[in-house]
Amino acid sequence: MDSSSNNDVIPSLGEEEECNDTMEPVEANSRSNTPTGSGQDRKRKRTSAVWSSFVIVGKNAQGKEHCKCKYCGKQYICEGTHGTDNMKRHIEFQCPEIMMHDPRQMLLKNNKSANMTVSNLKSQNEFRTIVAETIVLHDLPFSFVEWSGVRKMIGYCTDEFHMVSRNTAKTDVLSLYGIEKTKVKTLLEEAPGRICLTSDLWTSIATDGYMCLTAHFIDKNWVLQKKVLSFCFMPPPHDGVSLADKIKTLLCEWKIENRIFSIILDNASSNNSLVHNLKSHLNINKALLCDGEFLHIRCCAHIINLIVQDGLKEIDGVVHKVRESVKYARASQTRKQKFLKCIKRVHLDSKRGLRQDVPTIWNSTYLMLDSAIYYRLTWTSLELADSNYKHCPSESEWENVEKLCKFLRHFYDTTNLFSGTKYPTSNLYMPKVFITYLTLMQNLASDDPFFKAMSNQMYTKFNKCWFDFSTILAIAIILDPRYKMEFVMFVYERLYGAESKQLEEVKGKFFALFNEYVTSSTGRSTIRSSPPSYPSTSSGRQRVDDIDLVLLDFDNNINGDIVDIQRTQLDLYLEERRLERSIDLSILDFWKGNEPRYPELAAMTRDVLSVPISTVASESAFSMGGRVLDQFRSSLLPNVAETLVCSRDCILGN
Incomplete structure (x- = not known):
């Protein structure tokens, strides 16, 4: 033929x-x-x-x-x-x-009129998928596939694959997002528990607004999941009502509007109105637990940032000297060489290097101080060798910088811990915040006016934020077998005294939340607790006498028996000896193994441990930077920007 x-x-x-x-x-x-x-x-x-x-x-x-x-x-x-x-x-x-x-x-x-078998076609499709993933992962423009160097490299390596055009690359990226989005929907559908949300606003360099909505949940295998659901264009106004309407639309689109446990937001004034509108909407269908008592949680990383920024304002003088010193040493190649000579003169390691801070980002200030204090002797040597260097801190100021670094180290580590997305963080809040309280109190009692002024400013902000924190974070520590109720009692007694009303409030909300899970699983409990069934021996229509109605009271007591069973389940967990606090425990593995013993309590724990305590989780979809889109993403159409951000989050998560 x-x-x-x-x-x-x-x-x-x-x-x-x-x-x-x-x-x-x-x-x-x-x-x-x-x-x-x-x-x-x-x-x-x-x-x-x-x-x-x-x-x-x-x-x-x-x-x-x-x-x-x-x-x-x-x-x-x-x-x-x-x-x-x-x-x-x-x-x-x-x-x-x-x-x-x-x-x-x-x-x-194929696109170059070369020959290709079905098996080779499969390889070409896989190659196109890899190209699409590369574009997404490395923030490459679609024109990347048409760069002459890239085409030359692919041609040199193999003649089996052929690079696609930029339009085809864009189509492949959109297709990749569709596939990943379907996977996320399936993952959400299979998740047995409720879903927590984080939301924050982004701005492009053209001042266009975007909303990032991220879902956090624990899947059926007790693995914590974080998925960016949407990175959508958000036109003004950015008030609470508009933001709430946008979130409601997205929840309906993903079909999770009846499964929300909490939403974590920063301290923006519009967020109070947002939460009020969202809570009212979700409560219409009784979609929230305890009428939305635990819906709103403030971003703890944002709170720490506010506390530290307030403290640094009080000691700006010494920080300013270090900042100007670093700027001076890095200002020109000549000064860099002079600084390197001074490093060799005092026998220090030049590879550690200096860090320049961004004054509005306090952790960069901490890293700058930490790097500068290492070269303390070098700065003194530079002052002697260079008459133009005027900002060298004095010996007493260097001592204060050293103390400040140790003090800020706690906040730096805590912020990093709170911003994690691969492990539960809600159970980490209370111990770390209590240590922060003790640290501030210790500095307030110090005779050092330098630290006393800084700690006083920070303590004022800390007190305000502490009283605003959600009770769910106290409940989370109860569900950690290393702490349980004893730790909450330990902390509250030192803060408010024995038998404080704050402690009773936590206990009351803890039991109320647990009862919500018991109520929702009554049918399941009835099956588990019901006696064996026997075949019926009656052959006709059963006659119900008036006297039988009295026995209905006895039959109805089965519900009370179920509640007693569940109360025993909770008592059993709380009365068991807690684990050693110092052991390295995977709390998710603990509850995965104990789910058969405490089914309702494990269901509640699954949702409580899925609560993130920081909104910076959505920022992990980007390599670095704050909530301002770079020039590349700012130039994209909104749907393409959403595709790239969400796809990257999915690929990295996988």
Whole structure:
């Protein structure tokens, strides 16, 4: 069958050498395993894709070069005057091995009119997927696929794959997002518990607003999941009502509006109105636990940032000197060389380097101070060697910087701990915040006016934030088997005294929340607690006498029995000896193993431990930076920007 007659069925194979339809069988044994044609033939590059299915085996008895099929061993003349149509026809219609294993096998056309089998097509599709993932992961423009250097590199490495156009790359990225979005929807549907949200606003360099909504939940395997649901364009106004309406729309789109446990927000004034509107909407269908008592949680990392920033304002003088010193040493190549000479003079390691801070980001200020204090002797040496250097701190100021670094280290580590997304953080809040309280109280009692002024300012802010924290974070520590109720009692007694009303309030809300889970699982508990069933012996219609109505009171007591069973379940957990606080415990593994013992309590724990205590989780979809989109993303259409952000989060999560 002539290949040209099948153009309506099989796509064109591309330009090839002129064919010879005569099939000349050759001897199986060849004189040489190395082709020995003319120099012109040796230099000529074989570009046809059929050579992925054929191999050169040498010359026959007549001195003609021949090849054989890799699958069935059929041999053909393959000198330059014969072309490759015979071999193409063999692969398409005649090879018994190919037809037996894959009856759909045929030759297809790719974008460069080269030949490709079905298996190679699969490889090309996988290659395109990898290209799309590369664009997403490394923030590359779609034009990346058309860069001459990239195309040259791919061409050098292999001729099996062919780089796509920028429009095709964009289509592939959009398709990739569709696939990943479907996976996230499936993951949400299979999750047995409720879902926590974090939301924050972003701004492009063109001042366009975007809302990032992230879901946090623990899946059926007790693995903490974080998925960016949306990174959508948010037109003004950015008031509470508009933000709440946008979130409600997204919750309906993802079909999770009846499964929300909490939402974590920063301290923006509009967020109070947002929470009020969202709570009112969700309570219409009784979608929230305890009427939304635990819906709103403030971002703890944001609170720490406010506390530290207030404290640093009080000691700005010494921080300013260090900042100006670092700027001076890094201002020019000449000064850098002079600073390096001073480092060698005092025998310190130059590889550690200096860090320049961003004054509005306090952790960068801490890192700057930490790097500068290491070169304390170097600064003194630089002051002697360079008369233009005027900002060297005094000995007493360096001592204060050293104390400040130790003090800020606690806040730096706590912020990093609170911002984690691979492990539960709600159970980490109370111990760390209590240590922060003790640290501030210790500094307030100090005779050092430097630290006393700073700690006094920070303590004022700390007190305000402490009283605003959500009770759910106290409940979370009760569900940690290393702390339980004893730790809450320990902390509250030191803060408010024995038998404080604050402690009773936590206990009351803890039991109320647990009862919500008991109520929702009553049907399940009834099955678990019900006695064995027996076949009925009555053969007619059962008669109910008035006296039987009295026994209904006894039947109804089964509900009370269930509640007693569940109360016993809770008492059993609280009365068991707590684990050692110092052990390295995976709290998710603990509750996964104890779920059969405490089914309702484990269900509540699953939701409480999924609560993040920082909104910076959404920022992990980006490499670095704050809530301002870079120039590349700012130039994209909103749907493309959302595709890149959400896809990157999914790929990194996978």
